[in-house]
Amino acid sequence: MIVHEWSADTTDVEEEGRRFGAAWTTQLRAARDSYLELFAQSGVADPAARKTADDCRRMTEEYAPEIAAEFRGMAAGSALALEDIWLLTARTEILALTTPSMECSTIVHIPDGAPPRTLQTWDWHETLSNETVVRRLRTTTGTGIVTFCEFGQPAKIGVNDRGLGLHFNILHHLTDGKQPGVPVHVLARMILERARTIEEATQIARSVPLAASSVLTVATFDGERADAAAIEVAPGGIAVVRAPDGRTLVHTNHFLDVDLAAGEYSPYETTTLPRYRCLVDAAELAGIAADRDRALAFGAIPDAPITVRARRDQPPHLRWETKLTATLDVAGAALSFVAGAPADVATSQWRRLAVARKALSE
Structure with missing residues (x-):
């Protein structure tokens, strides 16, 4: 997977969109064509897809x-x-x-008196999103953001310069698709733009209708104290799972809240539980201070299920792989990543992009 880099040069959002669109027309067209093919393969007729997209537009405009x-x-x-x-x-x-x-495994460690230490894998379709982008943005309110996302999305994994970082995992609930809503990727951008605390992030999540489920794992640092919580969102409700007494929070692709878990929906064989257990069993590795060293440690776990490889016995639209491994520096407002799985970190370029600095390579 190719991960491009982009820096906004204006806080005029429409002008920034125009500039981005002109620069990445080829990638946007390719993404559109790939997703139209995936929708058809997945059994979503074109009129239904376009109606849902239009509902999302109306909700976002509001x-x-x-x-x-x-x-x-x-x-x-x-x-x-x-x-x-x-x-x-x-x-x-x-x-x-x-x-x-299926998508993603996340772990966040909360040390005493130091910033959170985080790691996430992004698992997605082998045939899709083989060009992605890390964007640096500055909002009209002055908030600086750096976020990884697919072309055509406003945000996914990211951090702002107000002491807040956000990891993003998909969830599935029986209430999905039952009402119009703000896209979950728009919600992620809203939190990155507007929030500095878990309470503010939760308030934003509760303020909008949703049409699909996800978990937004939010990590914060105010200069003295770190905190983290998994904000599980579904059209049928929202729950907040705080970092436990052990100070390490793990999330994959199943609900942890008991009430929301009662509406869990997954029609296929999922690896969410093995990936969850892998992270829980290796939770001490999340305490490693250096981002790349932390990723290397998780990548060295033998046969770890958090490194997902595409299965050739599955049809193309059901082949998932780990496309990205990312960490967030909440105190330094930076995103570090490798285009690959944890097992690939040792042999791939580790890259860091900060809100207010140029890209660095190690």
């Missing part, structure tokens, strides 16, 4: 008009139809209409 303006600019800059951009932004909500997808 609850996050500045993000909707960015996508208007992106469509204009790329010469794609606006509805094509929304097909990408709403891909989770569209896939929630049919067979959901």
